[in-house]
Amino acid sequence: MSPPATSTPSASVDGAAPAGAQPPEPPAGPADRLGSRTGSAPACALLLVLLAVSVVLAIGMGPAVIAPDDTARYLWAALSGGRIAADEVTAYQIVWEIRTPRVLLAALVGAGLSAVGVAIQAMVRNALADPFVLGVSSGASVGAVAVTVTGGLAALGIHAMSVGAFIGALAASLLVYAASAGRGGLSPLRLVLTGVAMSLGFQAVMSVIVYLVPGSEATSTVLYWTMGSFGAATWGALPAVTAIVLLGVVLLHRRSRVLDVMALGDETAASLGVDPDRHRKSLLVVVSLLTGAMVATSGAIGFVGLVMPHLVRMAVGSTHARVLAVAPPAGAVFMVWVDLVSRTLVAPRELPLGVITALVGVPVFIVLMRRRAYMFGGR
Numbered sequence: 001m002s003p004p005a006t007s008t009p010s011a012s013v014d015g016a017a018p019a020g021a022q023p024p025e026p027p028a029g030p031a032d033r034l035g036s037r038t039g040s041a042p043a044c045a046l047l048l049v050l051l052a053v054s055v056v057l058a059i060g061m062g063p064a065v066i067a068p069d070d071t072a073r074y075l076w077a078a079l080s081g082g083r084i085a086a087d088e089v090t091a092y093q094i095v096w097e098i099r100t101p102r103v104l105l106a107a108l109v110g111a112g113l114s115a116v117g118v119a120i121q122a123m124v125r126n127a128l129a130d131p132f133v134l135g136v137s138s139g140a141s142v143g144a145v146a147v148t149v150t151g152g153l154a155a156l157g158i159h160a161m162s163v164g165a166f167i168g169a170l171a172a173s174l175l176v177y178a179a180s181a182g183r184g185g186l187s188p189l190r191l192v193l194t195g196v197a198m199s200l201g202f203q204a205v206m207s208v209i210v211y212l213v214p215g216s217e218a219t220s221t222v223l224y225w226t227m228g229s230f231g232a233a234t235w236g237a238l239p240a241v242t243a244i245v246l247l248g249v250v251l252l253h254r255r256s257r258v259l260d261v262m263a264l265g266d267e268t269a270a271s272l273g274v275d276p277d278r279h280r281k282s283l284l285v286v287v288s289l290l291t292g293a294m295v296a297t298s299g300a301i302g303f304v305g306l307v308m309p310h311l312v313r314m315a316v317g318s319t320h321a322r323v324l325a326v327a328p329p330a331g332a333v334f335m336v337w338v339d340l341v342s343r344t345l346v347a348p349r350e351l352p353l354g355v356i357t358a359l360v361g362v363p364v365f366i367v368l369m370r371r372r373a374y375m376f377g378g379r
Contacts, residue, residue, distance in 0.1 A: 040316050040321070040322040040325045040326050041325075043315060043316055043326045044325055044326055047326065047329035047330055047332075047333060048329055050333050051107065051329055051333050051336070054333050054336045054337060055103050055104070055107065055336060056068055056071050056072055057071075057340075058099075058103045058106075058336050058337070058339070058340045059075070059095055059099045059100055059103050060099075061340055062094075062099065062343060062344060062347070063344075063347050063348055064091070064094055066091055066095060070088075070091065071095055074088075074091065074092045074095040074096060075095065075096070075100070077092070078092075078095075078096045078100075097235075101233045101234055101235050101237075101238055102230045102231070102233040102339065103336055103339065104233075104238060105230050105233040105237070105238060105241065105297060105298065106230050106298075106332075106335045106336050106338070106339040107332035107333075107335060107336050108238075108241055108242055108245045108294075108332070109230075109241075109245075109294045109297065109298045109301065109335055110304060110308075110328075110331035110332040110333070110334055110335025110336065110338075111245060111249065111327075111328035111329065111331050111332040111335075112248060112249065112290050112293070112294050112328070112331075113131070113294060113301065113304040113305040113331055113335070114304060114305060114308040114309065114312075114327040114328055114330060114331025114332075115248065115249045115252050115290070115324060115327055115328050115331075116130075116131055116248075116252075116287050116291060116305050117129075117130045117131070117304070117305025117306055117308060117309045117327075118252070118259075118309040118312075118320065118323050118327050119252050119255075119286070119287060119324075120133070120134060120287060121263075121309055122259040122260075122262055122263045122320060123188075123259065123262055123279070123283050124188040124191050124192050125188045125262070125263055125265065126192050127310070128306070129192060129306075130302070130303075130305035130306040131287065131305055132199060132300070132305075132306075133192060133195050133196060133199070134172075134176055134191070134192070134195035134198075134199070134287075135172045135173075135175075135176050135194075135195045135196075135197075135198035135199035135201075135202055136169050136172050136173055136176075136195075136287060136288055136291045137169075137199075137291055137295055137300045137302075138172065138198070138199045138202035138203050138206070138300070139168040139169050139170075139171055139172020139173070139175075139198075139202050140165040140166070140168045140169035140172070140288075140291050140292045140295035140296070140300075141165070141168070141202070141206055141226055141295055141300050142172075142202050142205050142206050142209070143164040143165045143166070143168020143169065143171070144161045144162075144164050144165040144168065144295055144296050145206055145209050145210065145222055145226065146164060146168070147160050147161050147163075147164030147165075148164075148222065149209055149212075149213050149222070152164065158236050158237055159240060161296045161297075162237075162240060162241070162292070162293055162296035162297065163296075164296070165291075165292040165293070165295045165296035166288065166289060166292030166293065166296070167292070168292065169288040169289075169291045169292035170285070170288045170289075170292065172198060172202060172288070173284045173285070173287070173288045175198060176191065176194050176195050176198050177191075177281070177284060179194045179198070180193075180194035180195075187266075188266070191280075209222075210222050210223060210226075226300055227299060227300070227352035227353070227354040227355065228298055228299040228301040228302075228352050228353030228354040228357070229298065229299055229350065229352060229353060230297075230298055230339050230353070231350060232297075233297070237297055240293065241293045241294070241296075241297050244289060244290060244293040245290060245293065245294070248286055248289060248290035249324070249328050251286050252283075252286060252324055253321070253324045253325065255279070255283065256319075256320035256321040256323075256324050257320075257321070258274055258279050259320040259324075260319060260320050260321075261274045262274065262276055262279060263318075263320075298353070299352075299354075300354065301335075301353050301354050301357055302354050302357055302358060302361070303357040303358055303360070303361025303362070303365070304331055304334065304335065304357055304361070306361065306365065307360075307361045307364050307365050307368070308327055308330055308331045308334065309323060309327055310365075311330070311364070311368075312326045312327045312330055314368075335353075338353060338356050338357055338360070339353065341356055342355075342356055
């Protein structure tokens, strides 16, 4: 992106920024002043160290407990091609083949959900927004469930569900956009209200699909998956979701200045040379891609994209360059521990991830709502 022009850019007729100009810095709100004491770089470094420790501990914990030093040794042997003693093969397989892809997937999904939540809350200017509010998660779930039940896209192999979820998420985004667009452009309020209505509609469609699935076992599997689970994580599914989540987070971070301006309102954004409608369209595509990839691998998980952005804003302020740098590792750490609780609390059975995130997210969000000054500077 080019450096800012020396003079303040004026709004053009179509709301586009003049060539060579960046959106100016928005005025700082209470959350910015509070978070200015905590830089994003130290927070990121601390979270990355915490994430590495959490990953090693989570891989070693479960019905078969493996000491952290043994876990680290097995991981190093797998990465470096080292040898494992014959009596350690079973423990090694548990660590590398079963738990490591699951824990890594949990970290990726937590990072992606947090980043998506930050972007959606800014683009619709609603502190209660997350992928569920816009119907994106519900649309992705419909696409993934439809592919699973009908066996569609079988030629894509292990990527069939991911593609189905992305198609569902993108279709949901397009429907929400088409239904909420009006003569005055894409109103954030209409977008949220339409998204809520569409989300309920997609959930009804998914319920019909589940109801018509032949066999109680298949129905139980689909219902469990829609509440969130990393039980199906494999090494084969990780490369695609890793690439999509990393690419999506980078793209959103590159739009951080635009998100700062969009959070101020459409009229203010237009006066600062930012076309909010155009950016919402492109952001919806990125959000759909991220949500589709995550829903396809883990099911629908609520409250992470809703609560984590607010917690991060309390720590580093509401400037999106900082929030989008800290929210992904924070969400990754949170989701790693949520997954650990889900598979150990009532072992050998597993709790759906959505149950745990709701039990944690509801009280946390109520506390945050009572301290509303942290939400977009008190608006």
